[in-house]
Amino acid sequence: MNKIGLIIRREYITRIRNKTFLISTFLLPIIIVLGIAGTVYLAIKGKTNHRIAVSDQNGYFKDYLKSDSSIFFDFSPGIDTLNYAEKNCSAVLIIPVLNEGQKTIYRLKYKKQLGLTNVDDLEKRINSAITDHMIFTKTNISRSRLDSIRAASDLGELKTFSDEGKKSQASSQGLSYAIGYTCGFLIYLLTFIYGAMVMRGVSEEKTSRVAEVIVSSVKPFPLMVGKIIGIGAVGLTQFLLWIVLGIVLFTVAQAFLPHELLQEVNNIQQANAMGNAQMAQSSEAARQIFEFKQSVQGTNWILIISCYIFYFTGGYLFYASLFAAVGSVVNEDPQEAQSLLLPITMPIIFSFIIMSIAIQDPGGSLAVWASMIPFSSPIVMMARIAYGVPTTVPYWQLLLSMALLAGGFLLTTWMAGRIYRTGILMYGKKPTWKTMWKWAFKA
Amino acid sequence: MSMLELAHLKKYFATQKAVDDISFTVEKGTIFGLLGPNGAGKTTLIRMITGIFYPDEGNILLNGNKFKADEDSARIGYMPEERGLYKKMKIGEQAIYFARLKGLTASEANKQVKDWFVRFEMQSWWNKKIEDLSKGMAQKLQFVITVLHKPELIILDEPFSGLDPVNANLIKDEIFRLAANGSSIIFSTHRMEQVEEICNQIILINKGKKILDGTVVNVKQEFKENLFRITANPLPAHFPEDLFEVLSKKEESLTIRIKNGHTPNEVLRYFIDQQSNVSAFTELLPSLNEIFIKLVEGTSLSRQFQPIQS
Numbered sequence: 001m002n003k004i005g006l007i008i009r010r011e012y013i014t015r016i017r018n019k020t021f022l023i024s025t026f027l028l029p030i031i032i033v034l035g036i037a038g039t040v041y042l043a044i045k046g047k048t049n050h051r052i053a054v055s056d057q058n059g060y061f062k063d064y065l066k067s068d069s070s071i072f073f074d075f076s077p078g079i080d081t082l083n084y085a086e087k088n089c090s091a092v093l094i095i096p097v098l099n100e101g102q103k104t105i106y107r108l109k110y111k112k113q114l115g116l117t118n119v120d121d122l123e124k125r126i127n128s129a130i131t132d133h134m135i136f137t138k139t140n141i142s143r144s145r146l147d148s149i150r151a152a153s154d155l156g157e158l159k160t161f162s163d164e165g166k167k168s169q170a171s172s173q174g175l176s177y178a179i180g181y182t183c184g185f186l187i188y189l190l191t192f193i194y195g196a197m198v199m200r201g202v203s204e205e206k207t208s209r210v211a212e213v214i215v216s217s218v219k220p221f222p223l224m225v226g227k228i229i230g231i232g233a234v235g236l237t238q239f240l241l242w243i244v245l246g247i248v249l250f251t252v253a254q255a256f257l258p259h260e261l262l263q264e265v266n267n268i269q270q271a272n273a274m275g276n277a278q279m280a281q282s283s284e285a286a287r288q289i290f291e292f293k294q295s296v297q298g299t300n301w302i303l304i305i306s307c308y309i310f311y312f313t314g315g316y317l318f319y320a321s322l323f324a325a326v327g328s329v330v331n332e333d334p335q336e337a338q339s340l341l342l343p344i345t346m347p348i349i350f351s352f353i354i355m356s357i358a359i360q361d362p363g364g365s366l367a368v369w370a371s372m373i374p375f376s377s378p379i380v381m382m383a384r385i386a387y388g389v390p391t392t393v394p395y396w397q398l399l400l401s402m403a404l405l406a407g408g409f410l411l412t413t414w415m416a417g418r419i420y421r422t423g424i425l426m427y428g429k430k431p432t433w434k435t436m437w438k439w440a441f442k443a
Numbered sequence: 444m445s446m447l448e449l450a451h452l453k454k455y456f457a458t459q460k461a462v463d464d465i466s467f468t469v470e471k472g473t474i475f476g477l478l479g480p481n482g483a484g485k486t487t488l489i490r491m492i493t494g495i496f497y498p499d500e501g502n503i504l505l506n507g508n509k510f511k512a513d514e515d516s517a518r519i520g521y522m523p524e525e526r527g528l529y530k531k532m533k534i535g536e537q538a539i540y541f542a543r544l545k546g547l548t549a550s551e552a553n554k555q556v557k558d559w560f561v562r563f564e565m566q567s568w569w570n571k572k573i574e575d576l577s578k579g580m581a582q583k584l585q586f587v588i589t590v591l592h593k594p595e596l597i598i599l600d601e602p603f604s605g606l607d608p609v610n611a612n613l614i615k616d617e618i619f620r621l622a623a624n625g626s627s628i629i630f631s632t633h634r635m636e637q638v639e640e641i642c643n644q645i646i647l648i649n650k651g652k653k654i655l656d657g658t659v660v661n662v663k664q665e666f667k668e669n670l671f672r673i674t675a676n677p678l679p680a681h682f683p684e685d686l687f688e689v690l691s692k693k694e695e696s697l698t699i700r701i702k703n704g705h706t707p708n709e710v711l712r713y714f715i716d717q718q719s720n721v722s723a724f725t726e727l728l729p730s731l732n733e734i735f736i737k738l739v740e741g742t743s744l745s746r747q748f749q750p751i752q753s
Binding site: 217 | 513
């Protein structure tokens with residue numbers, strides 16, 4: 001219909017032209033990258049150094065429990081459970097007499113909480129100290145020899161290949177994880193941002209009474225659908241701009257690498273193509289860049305981008321109409337929206353939580369189920385797709401998930417449309433759930 | 444054939460019979476006053492005519508054909524009481540957008556908007572936004588948007604509220620011009636003096652029912668109470684009580700009610716016989732305001748909610 005096109009055009013153009021669109025398009029990725037970098041930096045930098053007093057009456061551990069930058073073990077003899085705090089130690093570790101072949105309980109007393117990772121770390125150190133001590137007592141291999149054997153044996157590296165019949169594709173779990181997480185997170189974030197935009201747009205039309213003027217020319221349903229499509233198109237435009245931005249940044253970053261390094265990378269590439277692995281001769285940096293390039297090239301970007309577009313659109317359509325329905329029933333008071341929004345925002349937040357679990361185990365049953373149900377599939381499926389189609393996600397799962405999502409958004413749009421067409425012209429009291437149910441399914 | 448014909452229109456909501464069996468016709472080129480107290484059902488009635496609501500029962504005929512909201516929306520222009528414009532959209536674009544929603548092509552819409560902006564001296568507003576306009580200016584724009592697409596039926600809900608006398612006159616003249624060009628105008632307001640000045644025909648609804656229908660002249664005749672004002676010098680010393688009753692006296696003017704069965708000529712003859720020099724003698728017709736109050740008064744002031752068994 002011609003009129004729906006006019007509505008889509010208006011919604012799209014007024015938003016694209018808005019300065020906030022351009023700003024948010026370029027600022028959002030920067031903020032996300034800075035946010036991630038900031039957290040990583042703080043996580044590395046923010047590790048507190050712990051001084052732990054060791055009360056080791058039998059002297060088993062003196063040479064085996066080694067201090068490093070994160071934990072310092074204080075073996076000074078004067079320290080005991082009574083005075084460790086005065087001597088600047090955050091905890092005291094009590095080593096009992098070791099009984100061979102028995103599980104021994106070590107006790108740690110603290111004034112200041114150490115945190116889960118530190119306790120884990122400590123346990124590992126204790127256990128390796130016990131092993132080392134045992135090796136020494138049984139075989140007489142000295143501590144220093146043991147260390148040099150350890151250092152020499154630190155060579156193994158597991159490489160993963162996804163098995164696609166004829167050719168095995170070198171894959172990078174890390175990159176898949178990053179892509180999956182980014183896509184899932186983006187869909188999660190954008191569903192909220194654009195959903196809220198739809199809601200605000202609808203409620204603006206209602207409170208400014210524009211709806212009444214328009215509804216005398218266009219039926220409420222095309223008005224709602226036009227708004228949803230127009231705003232969705234803004235979201236897709238933003239995504240395309242991000243892809244362009246990504247390609248530009250990738251190219252620029254390459255230009256900044258030193259020429260010799262690139263030459264080396266090319267050498268590896270040629271060597272690899274000819275079939276002789278001369279990796280050992282190249283520098284570590286060049287090898288890493290080569291591997292990164294290879295896994296970037298090995299990723300099926302077309303699949304990921306088209307799936308992203310489908311799942312972003314599907315998820316957006318699924319939720320946007322619900323946001324529109326909420327916008328249509330609330331009046332001037334934005335607080336009214338809060339309680340109505342809860343049943344819409346909860347599934348989105350849950351999907352995000354499920355996604356962060358599913359990304360650890362993309363083939364698990366939670367991941368599979370959550371990627372089928374339309375409430376969570378847009379976010380969860382994107383996290384799985386990054387691990388590969390049809391290896392991690394079989395074709396039938398992908399198609400079923402897509403079909404269910406399409407059916408899901410048709411259903412929510414239909415239902416929301418019925419609430420919307422009544423709500424948009426009703427002023428006064430906020431309707432109850434019961435009345436809204438009646439609008440949706442009875443009237 | 445009437446421009447608009449409503450037959451036995453009904454719309455019941457959960458707690459109210461908003462419109463309960465209302466019929467009336469609007470002829471081509473007339474200015475039609477739709478009157479009624481708050482909550483009488485005017486807005487619901489208008490929303491049915493504009494196709495926003497479907498009537499539960501009854502028919503709406505436009506030029507003799509059944510009204511179809513989708514096709515006929517281009518023939519109707521509706522200006523709701525509470526103005527509806529996008530605050531952040533540029534005024535020129537906004538006017539074109541609304542015109543195109545009514546089915547005008549881009550170039551046609553552009554031309555119409557430009558013409559109207561020139562007529563209302565609004566050219567400098569083109570790139571401004573609604574939030575830059577005063578309430579009265581927004582009102583003018585809303586009126587332009589309502590009539591841009593040359594609708595045959597124009598529905599105006601309180602079009603003058605918030606307008607200064609100059610702009611109110613501007614819009615009033617436009618209303619007369621549009622009616623003279625053949626548009627029918629339904630004009631809903633509480634301001635009875637405006638109705639008297641502008642409308643040819645009125646209906647009055649209360650509690651969802653029509654309680655009065657007719658031309659302004661006929662309605663006034665119908666509700667006249669044989670009141671006259673007579674100015675004379677000197678006033679007769681004595682008034683014949685079987686002929687008329689004096690309601691008030693102010694200097695040389697009397698307001699009188701002529702008793703049933705007597706005519707104004709008899710009263711005049713009496714004054715002349717009494718050697719009284721009559722300088723003015725006029726019939727006092729009731730104002731619509733008085734008729735309105737008389738008809739609506741006595742019914743409970745605000746509309747009560749009632750359960751509907753349907």
